[in-house]
Amino acid sequence: MTHILDELQWRGAVAQTTAEAELREALANGPITVYCGFDPTAPSLHFGNLVQLIQLRRLQRAGHRVIALVGGSTGLIGDPRPSSERVLKTKDQTAEWVDKIRSQVRPFLDFEGENPARVVNNLDWTSQISALDFLRDVGKYFRVNAMMKKDAVAARLNSEEGISYTEFSYQILQALDYLHLYREYGCTLQTGGSDQWGNLIAGADLIRSVEGKSVHVLTSPLLTDASGQKYGKSEGNAIWLDATMTSPYAFYQYFLNVEDSEVIKLLKFMTDRTPEEIAELEKAVAEAPFRREAQRTLAADVTTLVHGEAATAGAVAASEALFGKGDVSALDASTLRDAAQELPGADVAEGTSLTDAVVAVGIADSRNAARRLIGDGGVSLNNVKMNDAEYALTAEDFLHGEVAILKRGRKFQAAARRAG
Template sequence: MDLLQDLQWRGISYQQTDEEGLKETLDKEKISLYCGMDPTGDSMHIGHLLPFLTLRRFQNHGHRPIVLVGGATGLIGDPKATEERTLQTIEMVQHNVACLQKQLKSIFNFEGENGAMMVNNYDWTEPMSVITFLRDYGKHIGINYMLAKDTIATRLETGISFTEFTYTILQGMDFKHLYEKHDCKLQIGGSDQWGNITTGLELVRKMMPEGAKAYGLTIPLVTKADGTKFGKTEGGAVWLDPERTTPYEFYQFWINTADADVVKYLKFFTFLDREVIEQLEKAVQEEPHLRKAQKVLAEEVTRLIHGENALEQAIKISEALFSGAVKNLSAAEIEQGFKDVPSFDVSVEEELLLVDLLVNAKISPSKRQAREDISNGAIIINGEKVTDPAYLLQEVDRIEGKFTIVRRGKKKYYLIKY
């Protein structure tokens, strides 16, 4: 199947400005195309992934992706439905641009004939004067045209600043610039970017030579079958930054995908071909307890974003927690796997009876209960059961001199830090 058919099968193609025209163009030539995002923060979360993975699908078919991080548009802000955005400083935006560019580099191949290009719209927007903006761009976009945009129309009652009102023209300038300088013929974006994409097409149509052809394609909003928001956990968003969401947590998010969602996510977020995904879909139906599809999904996405070593580490942590063999983990792996469990700090010089530790760390409510828990085999130290109420914690109980992992019962973990 060709690229557009594949996008349809995966459920990725939501809207197209000219489906037949785009198909005809892709049948005849390899094109340049782009997708952009504004640096509103210093990390992407998984809700940002789908448009860029779609851009990568085009690269896999021989087309050249242009990855845009909006250092200029990020200073203005795409209008929200409810209120004005808080303006960021230039320094904040430039910092965010650098962070996002680093994350995006893991998704694309920057080598070869169709190697990806990374661009920042600050480079061509900042030198422009207000007069140039108003005469060369503002003259081509009518007020009535802009008022019909959903992002603007929804703000008319509550109010919108002239700054945010002009955002759609600024983003449209990007498409026109990339068309003119890099023969960029397609913009990809989320479904909420339809209005901005069509503004770009309007500028290409009016400012480029007659017959200029460019296209827009939007991606659907990712949803979960149970109606809850995709990409959210009890701890908040699932970030690409490993300092915010560790590779282990990232892996766990995907492996815990519901059966009702996993096939859709395999289509959206992996580059596996149709035959493999259909086999995994069959496995979900016939042997869901094995969770084969979830394991493949977690491996594919974690490898793409964090690399092979981080994936192997995430799998190792997961297997250790499942089996209870936590003493095989390194200190760095413990920091990932036990990031959110209750912890208790102990001086490295301090000799501690296990009974006292259980009470001081509030693992057991009293010394009597602590002794009972130990005698009953309910206390596990670094994966090993301890049944002696007089047990004294020793240096050998400190993993790399930093941690002791205490488990009470089957699932309650506690981290002792030295």
């Protein structure tokens, strides 16, 4: 696969394009300049943003010039959701999140050498435009009837809540970004998720109206699991790229638990594995799914991309200690803390009997059941099998002075967090 578009299509990273033949020719004759926008809707980027960063990363590696736009102005407005109006953030909070996202973008792209990436903030040019100039010079190119057909806008118009003019104008602001980057940097390709198609096309249409030039749009499909749920959601919580919001261990576990039916799709999309490597992993899924070789490869590759090799090594060690034959006492305090946060559990005081601790953390539902389970050799403490139901937990049992890991059999484990 010598053409970048062929690679992206093989990886399942292309949902829609404008004039594919022309885009293919432009990429082949490049380099061209491409951008993707990231709004500061939270203090961290998330799984969906990672998909777009990987897209930019591949395009840069193919020799194209890439721009990551952080939405200091669009973040103040908010892309309309189909369900309800966004709560507007303060200017100070938005500026703080812009700085965090700007720093998060940098590790994924190359900012050195002959083809350095750029990070720009659309507040730098939007803040210089008066409301009258915006309406006269930009707004006149947009037709309300066309704007109303955008999926999110149409959904809101048909709801009881409706849509504010603030959010309704979002697509004009995003279109203005494309026009500015076209003029300033010769940008001729915008990428994004397929749910952003309407906003992306608005920018291409604006450039055609104002400059009389054709530019391109490329979207990637929204990644969903076998049930249709968007990837990146874990029990209602986003999978964040900030290690303080989603720990490297939780991040690793998320990808380790991907279904067999979905793992090859994610390996193609999220990693740099070659077609030959993917074929071998696909064979492993078919012939020995219980080994979860493909999932371990996916989890390690993506965790390393986001958090680095050291964090991945810690996550792997924690996973082996909790679910395999690894030594849980050998985990460093930070990794153990992250892993314990993902387990059910309870606060347990030093001196508590093993029986009471087993009940407290939910391994058994009564003291009699706990005694039987311990007597049958079904309980381990920090991966050491226990058979004394009256054993009292000592300070040494709480690893790093914080937590003791109780396990029933090989699969069910819980965290006894030191009380007080």
